[in-house]
Amino acid sequence: MQDTSAPKPVPERPSGAAMDRVVAAPRWPRRLLLGGGLLGLALLAWAASQLPRGLAVDAASLSIASVGPGEFRDEITLRAQTVPAQQVLLDATESGRVDAVLVRDGQMLQRGALLYRLSNPQREQEVLQRGAEVAQQLSNLSLQRTALANARAQQRRDLSQLEIEAERAQTDLQRQQQLAAQGFVSPAVLDEARRRQQLQQRLLAQAREDSQAEMRIREQAIAELERAVKGLNDGLGVVRAAAGNLAARAPVDGQLSGFSLQVGSSVRVGDRLGRIDDISNFKFSAQLDEFYLPRLTVGLPATLELAGKTWPLQVSQKLPQVKDGRFGLELSFAGAQPPGLQAGQSLDLRLRLGQPSRALLLADGPFYADSGGAFVYVLDADGHHAQRRAVRLGRRAAGQIEVLEGLTAGERVIVSRLRDYGDAPLLRIRS
Incomplete structure (x- = not known):
């Protein structure tokens, strides 16, 4: 019996292998790609070289x-300002109302010149009151001295009387002693005469001690009163001097600057009224960078070129306070100074810090x-x-x-x- 379940063989299709042939692939596209890549890199490098670099x-x-x-x-040139070598500030020492102004700003003054006058009723009343106190104490002192003189006179009279009584008692004692030796008076009478003489001696000695003690007390009281009067006189002098300051005077010779006082204005103690500049001598004030602070010392030489001449100077003061990166210094002339300098004038100076x-x-x-x-x-x-x-x-x-x-x-x-x-x-x- 035949097995019908086995698969039937499938006929093989023709492959056409006999008809195919190998064809070589073209090489130019790969080379083109390689060249394009290199060109792109070159373009990128050029573009990068053209980009900005740095800030x-x-x-x-x-x-x-x-x-x-x-x-x-090792020198620096600095701009310095001419300032008077000496400046005296005018500050009010008394308060009051301005009654008169006798000078003007910029005026040349001599020492003692009257500047202005103030009025201060309170100060005037104080002068009167202190004067009355001094007068009262002087009157008291005069009374004390009069009482002292009277006491001394009275003591002299009392002592004279006691001395006479003591001499009389001594004389009576001597007489009684002579009579007692002759048997004319009894011992009781002699003892009585001796007691009287001793009493008068004690009274005289005690009076002298009391007189000295009283004089010391009176003299001490007068000395204390004299000291009190002196103190009152000193106080009166101070008050009078203060009242005298109501009429202010120039303390030195010089030029008045910054003075703007007006009649009728009020002045208080400590108010800055101006200054007096000594324009016969000048110095220079300058500001310098703090970089030079460690190197700058007092005495360093400097020069001023003016009117075709060289004028030597030296650092006279260094102000170590630094503000806004700068510090101050002052320079003074080492000898003569040029004529014609003006306060506030700015000039160039050369400051030498070391050798070239x-x-x-x-x-x-x-x-x-x-x-x-x-x-x-x-x-x-x-x-x-x-x-x-x-x-x-x-x-x-x-x-x-x-x-x-x-x-x-x-x-x-x-x-x-x-x-x-x-x-x-x-x-x-x-x-």
């Missing part, structure tokens, strides 16, 4: 200086205040970029800065302000 700044806003060798003159020396120099500028001398921006060869660089700078004087490290001769440096650049390491300079 952009305008060339017109920059000040540029070159580094170079030279002679460092050879050094690598850079022009001074605002950059120093912004960087503290710790860094600068150095331009490259083409002048289109400036690189930040750490440096070490030394002394500053006469518009020059001594370069110690970080720069070489010929390099160009930005010396204008740097505060707007922050910490930018590179600047791109736009023309």
Whole structure:
């Protein structure tokens, strides 16, 4: 029996393998892709080279200086103001109403010249009251001295009377002793005479002691009263002097400045009314950067060029208080002073801090205040970029800065302000 469940064989289809042939793939698309990629990279590199680098700044806003060798003159030029060597301030020592003004601002004065007069009824009343007190105490002192003289006179009379009584008792005792020796008087009578004589001696001695004690007390009272009168007189003198200050006078010779007192105005004690300037001698007042504070000492030499002559000066005072980055100093003439100086006149002085020396120099500028001398921006060869660089700078004087490290001769440096650049390491300079 035939098995019908087995699958029938499937006839094999023709593959056409005999008719196929190998065709080579073209190579130019791959090369094209490679070349395009290289071209793209080149374009990217060129575009990157054209992108701006660094913080952009305008060339017109920059000040540029070159580094170079030279002679460092350790001196500075400073603008100083001419001021009188001596100024006496006029402050009111008394209060009151202005009755008269006898001078004007800018007037030349001599010592003792009357400036103004005040009126103060309270001060006048005080003078009268103190005068009355002094008069009363003087009257009391006169009475005490009169009483002392009367007491002394009375004591002299009393002592004279007691001395007479003592002499009389002594004489009577001697007489009784003689009579008793002859047997004419009894011992009782003699004893009585002796007791009287002793009593009169004691009364005389006691009177003398009492008289001395009374005189000491009276003299002490008078001395205390005299001291009280002297104190009152001194107080009266002070009050009178204060009343005299109601008419103010010039304390020194000089020119009156800043005086604007008006008749009818009120003045209080301590009010600044003006000053008197001694215009025969002048000095200079100046402000200097705090950078020079450690190097500045009293006695440093300076010079003034005026009218074709050089006038020597020296630092006479240094004011160490620093305000807004500056401190004050005063300079006085070391000898004669030029004629024709005027108070308030501004002149240029040269202050010498040390001896000249050879050094690598850079022009001074605002950059120093912004960087503290710790860094600068150095331009490259083409002048289109400036690189930040750490440096070490030394002394500053006469518009020059001594370069110690970080720069070489010929390099160009930005010396204008740097505060707007922050910490930018590179600047791109736009023309």
